[in-house]
Amino acid sequence: MSVNSELKKAGIEVIEELDTMKINSIARYISSSICENFPNYGFNQNELFIRLCRVNMYRAKMAEGMAEANYFYKNNSIYFNEHIEPDDIEEFAIHECIHFIQEVKDRKNDLIKMGLCDYTEFKVYGLGLNEAAVQLISSKIVGIPKEYVKYFNISFETTSPSYYPLECCLVSQLGYLVGEDILFESTLKSNNNFKNKLIEAISYKAFMTVQNSIDDILYTEEKIIKLNNKIIQIDDRNKKVDNMLNKINELKSNITSTFISTQNLIISSYFDNLFDKITNMENVEKFRKKLYEFKSYLGFTEGYTFFNNYYIEMMSKLEHKSNIIENGGIETAMNINSKKQNKFITLLKAIKRLILGEKYKEKNYE
Numbered sequence: 001m002s003v004n005s006e007l008k009k010a011g012i013e014v015i016e017e018l019d020t021m022k023i024n025s026i027a028r029y030i031s032s033s034i035c036e037n038f039p040n041y042g043f044n045q046n047e048l049f050i051r052l053c054r055v056n057m058y059r060a061k062m063a064e065g066m067a068e069a070n071y072f073y074k075n076n077s078i079y080f081n082e083h084i085e086p087d088d089i090e091e092f093a094i095h096e097c098i099h100f101i102q103e104v105k106d107r108k109n110d111l112i113k114m115g116l117c118d119y120t121e122f123k124v125y126g127l128g129l130n131e132a133a134v135q136l137i138s139s140k141i142v143g144i145p146k147e148y149v150k151y152f153n154i155s156f157e158t159t160s161p162s163y164y165p166l167e168c169c170l171v172s173q174l175g176y177l178v179g180e181d182i183l184f185e186s187t188l189k190s191n192n193n194f195k196n197k198l199i200e201a202i203s204y205k206a207f208m209t210v211q212n213s214i215d216d217i218l219y220t221e222e223k224i225i226k227l228n229n230k231i232i233q234i235d236d237r238n239k240k241v242d243n244m245l246n247k248i249n250e251l252k253s254n255i256t257s258t259f260i261s262t263q264n265l266i267i268s269s270y271f272d273n274l275f276d277k278i279t280n281m282e283n284v285e286k287f288r289k290k291l292y293e294f295k296s297y298l299g300f301t302e303g304y305t306f307f308n309n310y311y312i313e314m315m316s317k318l319e320h321k322s323n324i325i326e327n328g329g330i331e332t333a334m335n336i337n338s339k340k341q342n343k344f345i346t347l348l349k350a351i352k353r354l355i356l357g358e359k360y361k362e363k364n365y366e
Contacts, residue, residue, distance in 0.1 A: 003072060003074050003075045006074070007072070007079075010063070010066070010070070011062060011063025011066060012060050012061070012062055012066075012070065012079050013060055013061040013062075014058050014059075014079070015058070015059045015060055015061060015082055016059050017056070017058050018057040018058065018080075018089075022057070022086075022089070023053060023055070023057050024053055025090070026052070026057070026097070027049050027052035027055075027097075029090045030048075030052055030090070030093060030094055030097045031043075031046075031048035031052055032049075033141045034048065034141070034188070035048065037140060037141055038184060038185075038188065041184075041188055041189060042189075043188075048101070051100075051101070052097055052100070052101075055077070055078060055097065055100055056075065056076060056077040056078070057077070057078045057080065057093070058077060058078070058079050059079075059080050059081075060079040060080065061081075062081045062082070064228075064232065066081075066225075067163070068080065068083075068092050069081065069084075069092040069093065070096065071097075071099040073100075073103055073111050073114070078093060078097070080092060080093070091142055094137075094138040094142065095134055095135060095138045095163075098115075098134045098137060098138065098188065099114060099115075101188065102114045102115040102130075102134075104190050113190050114130060114190065115130040115133065115134060115186070115188070115190050116129045116130040116133055116186060116194065116195065117129070117130035124215075125211060125212075126211050126214075126215070127218060128164075128167045128214035128216075128217060128218035128219075129167075129171060129211055129214050129215070130187065131167060131218065132160075132164050132167035132168045132170070132214065133171055133175075133183060133187040135160045135163050135164050135168055136159065136160065136168055136171060136172065136183075136184075137187060137188065138160075139159040139160050139168075140159070140184075144159045144160065145159070146158060146159050149161045149165060151166055152253075152255050152256045152259070153256055153302065154166065154169075154256060154260075154299045154301055155299065155301075156169045156297075156298065156299035156300065157296070157297075158172070164218070166217055166221075166259055167217055167218060169297070169299050170210070170213075170214055170217075170259070170262055170299075171214070173266050173294070173298075174198060174210070176293075176294065176297050177198075177201060177266070177270050177290075177294075178194065178197045178198050178201050179197070182194050195207070201270055201273060201274075202266070202269035202270050202273060206266075206269035209262075209265060210265060210266060213258050213261070213262040213265075214262065216258055217255055217258055217259060217262075220251050220254055220255050220258075221255065223251055224248055224251050224252065227244050227247060227248050227251075228248070230244060231244055256301065259299060260299070260304065263298065263306075264306045267294065267307060267310060271287070271290075271291055271310075271314060275314065275317065275321075278318075278321055278325075279325075280325060281322065281325055281326070284318060284321065284325065287318060288315070288318060291314060292311070294307075295307060295311075
């Protein structure tokens with residue numbers, strides 16, 4: 001399919017090309033921002049500026065529900081929605097210029113990798129993972145503060161309230177667990193360091209499930225946008241519209257369940273694996289702190305109890321392991337008296353009440 005055909009299919013109609021001065025201004029801003037925010041990734045600001053100056057940039061009419069800017073790798077071009085104010089274009093350009101920087105092509109000029117996303121002959125893997133990681137980088141560069149939002153009945157805190165918020169929430173969890181620095185480095189440099197470290201932390205099977213689930217959320221959101229656009233074009237409410245509305249509700253429910261099951265898998269696969277590696281009291285305290293602080297990255301639905309139940313279970317196991325370590329690895333040393341055990345259970349219940357009692361300011365975007 002030609003580039004023009006792809007643009008037409010995507011609902012993009014070019015209005016005008018940005019002038020050289022504006023493109024150079026965007027390239028200067030983004031090259032300096034990346035080098036300032038990520039000084040240890042080996043980027044040369046001048047070389048990056050020259051590369052970004054070669055990107056074609058256009059203002060265009062764009063279909064309702066699309067991203068405000070889109071990068072097409074086949075012609076190295078970025079298309080900005082005509083509604084974007086001229087002074088805001090630089091901010092919207094960050095995400096798309098990062099995609100340009102990420103590109104890895106073969107000798108035939110075919111795209112084979114873009115950040116955390118792998119392009120194969122038959123399927124694309126990790127598109128949602130990469131989009132979220134790029135958006136987190138963009139938010140970091142712009143300096144967007146965290147805020148609480150609510151999507152599809154899921155409440156959470158994010159630095160990306162408007163773009164890929166659910167995907168960003170899950171990828172933020174992964175970044176917290178294995179390191180935000182390695183997440184961003186692999187995203188910008190298009191290497192497998194983050195992927196390999198994550199596989200080591202949660203297993204290959206869990207990684208593939210998480211990666212595919214984030215892709216599923218992204219694709220399902222796109223389906224909802226397309227259905228909403230079809231509904232807008234219909235003047236009168238009819239059976240066809242009702243069917244589409246029912247389909248949208250079904251898709252929303254699928255997103256919610258996919259998000260929660262993915263989050264639960266991230267929690268259990270990582271911390272179960274980490275627990276098995278505990279050999280000393282320093283490991284015990286690191287585990288305790290890491291699990292407790294994970295709650296700041298959670299997405300909550302009404303009645304969500306998995307994390308709280310898991311936390312209590314793991315604290316009980318951690319107490320068991322602590323006693324064994326303190327007594328020289330003797331399993332029988334855990335036969336503690338019931339009074340001490342009851343105090344510990346009481347403490348855990350108090351912690352549970354504390355977690356469950358936290359209030360979240362919610363902003364409804366449904």
